[in-house]
Amino acid sequence: MNNVLVIGSGGREHALSWRLKQSPSVAKVFCSPGNGGIAQDVECVALATHDDIVEFCKKENIALVVIGAEQPLVDGLVDKLEAANIPAFGPRANAAKLEGSKGFMKDICKKYNIPTAAYGFFSDAQSAKEFVAGRACPIVIKADGLAAGKGVVIAQDKVEAETAIDEMFSGKIAGGERVVIEEFLEGEEVSFFALTDGTNAIEFGYAQDHKRVGDGDKGPNTGGMGTYAPPPVMTDALRAQTMKEIILPTVAAMAKEGAPFSGVLFAGLMLSKTGPKLLEYNVRFGDPETQSLMMRFDGDLYPVLLACAAGGLDKVNISFRKEAAMCVVMATKGYPGDYAKGSEIRGLEKADALPNVKVFHAGTKREGDKIVAVGGRVLGVTALGETIAEAQKNAYKAVDAIDWPEGFCRRDIGWRAIK
Numbered sequence: 001m002n003n004v005l006v007i008g009s010g011g012r013e014h015a016l017s018w019r020l021k022q023s024p025s026v027a028k029v030f031c032s033p034g035n036g037g038i039a040q041d042v043e044c045v046a047l048a049t050h051d052d053i054v055e056f057c058k059k060e061n062i063a064l065v066v067i068g069a070e071q072p073l074v075d076g077l078v079d080k081l082e083a084a085n086i087p088a089f090g091p092r093a094n095a096a097k098l099e100g101s102k103g104f105m106k107d108i109c110k111k112y113n114i115p116t117a118a119y120g121f122f123s124d125a126q127s128a129k130e131f132v133a134g135r136a137c138p139i140v141i142k143a144d145g146l147a148a149g150k151g152v153v154i155a156q157d158k159v160e161a162e163t164a165i166d167e168m169f170s171g172k173i174a175g176g177e178r179v180v181i182e183e184f185l186e187g188e189e190v191s192f193f194a195l196t197d198g199t200n201a202i203e204f205g206y207a208q209d210h211k212r213v214g215d216g217d218k219g220p221n222t223g224g225m226g227t228y229a230p231p232p233v234m235t236d237a238l239r240a241q242t243m244k245e246i247i248l249p250t251v252a253a254m255a256k257e258g259a260p261f262s263g264v265l266f267a268g269l270m271l272s273k274t275g276p277k278l279l280e281y282n283v284r285f286g287d288p289e290t291q292s293l294m295m296r297f298d299g300d301l302y303p304v305l306l307a308c309a310a311g312g313l314d315k316v317n318i319s320f321r322k323e324a325a326m327c328v329v330m331a332t333k334g335y336p337g338d339y340a341k342g343s344e345i346r347g348l349e350k351a352d353a354l355p356n357v358k359v360f361h362a363g364t365k366r367e368g369d370k371i372v373a374v375g376g377r378v379l380g381v382t383a384l385g386e387t388i389a390e391a392q393k394n395a396y397k398a399v400d401a402i403d404w405p406e407g408f409c410r411r412d413i414g415w416r417a418i419k
């Protein structure tokens with residue numbers, strides 16, 4: 001029996017902790033720092049630094065560390081754990097660059113013929129502007145580095161493009177010391193997940209996210225307002241094509257470059273008229289995609305994640321339930337702009353008690369016997385159903401059982417599949 005430590009505090013980490021806790025090969029799950037809802041399922045601990053994490057792992061005999069978000073991966077937490085002989089799920093820093101530098105990712109795609117938007121990669125504003133001058137609009141301007149979801153501007157005309165370039169190089173947008181400029185692609189987006197141990201790669205589900213804050217995909221971008229899985233737009237043929245043309249060549253490329261990738265490759269795909277194209281790689285699970293994925297995952301998660309770290313992924317079994325899953329994100333009013341903290345959320349037990357429902361917590365905190373909202377995205381109300389329409393009905397029934405006047409959610413998650 002094994003102890004596991006999950007690193008993070010979002011709905012994604014709640015879903016992973018919850019599934020790992022159900023694993024027959026896991027004795028105890030810890031989560032650092034966790035949140036008010038995660039603490040109801042597993043033990044939360046506060047570990048401030050990477051050194052603290054290593055110390056804790058030794059003390060608690062941790063057999064696997066599962067890292068939720070990209071920043072610790074880019075900062076080399078896996079390298080540090082490996083040096084202490086502690087298995088960790090996620091890539092080393094040199095492979096986490098696939099998310100940490102968009103230019104690095106694009107250069108890999110170009111070198112190994114992986115389908116992605118045509119692009120240029122620039123380290124000064126003048127050359128970036130010259131590139132834009134010769135191209136059609138809309139055109140996409142991206143900060144090279146991590147920008148917490150704020151590093152992509154879709155410029156409708158050249159003036160907007162030049163403004164975005166200036167803002168990135170002046171440091172007004174994080175991660176913009178260098179800039180990728182790319183062709184605007186049209187189509188439907190899909191979040192596609194593949195696990196890899198550096199040599200083998202296997203599919204691990206796919207979902208569709210709703211990034212805009214408002215119904216009908218209106219309003220500003222967010223971290224994600226809801227997901228459903230599996231989206232019917234992703235046919236078996238497209239899945240096979242994605243593995244063959246994007247995932248497997250990437251795994252081989254990274255090994256060849258001397259930076260083997262292990263963990264999860266989260267490919268943001270654009271299903272263009274000419275086939276799936278890679279918009280971006282994330283080197284960690286999606287949030288809120290993971291909530292839908294983990295709801296459907298069927299089986300023992302621990303050996304699967306361990307095999308990514310230790311090798312032997314070709315020998316593990318993966319299965320998902322045939323039902324569809326949907327996650328509706330409830331956020332504090334005002335999000336993704338300014339919002340107040342500290343409002344009480346009631347009715348959570350009632351929602352969680354509904355059949356085929358699990359409420360994952362993101363920005364919550366326990367205060368006495370109350371659960372209060374302390375973040376933008378606060379809950380991921382997740383449900384299963386025979387069809388996507390049924391999963392949607394079940395998810396919104398749970399949403400409606402939650403009494404939280406200061407919160408809101410979209411009412412149309414899954415519309416593309418249900419219309």
Ligand code: AMP
Binds near residue numbers: 152182183279
């Ligand atoms: P990224 O962080 O690269 O996924 O970009 C965030 C969002 O910007 C994506 O989910 C897309 O909706 C959009 N986007 C990024 N690149 C492109 C592109 N080349 N063409 C059209 N939309 C894009």
Ligand code: GLY
Binds near residue numbers: 282287
């Ligand atoms: N839901 C998109 C992401 O996790 O980046």
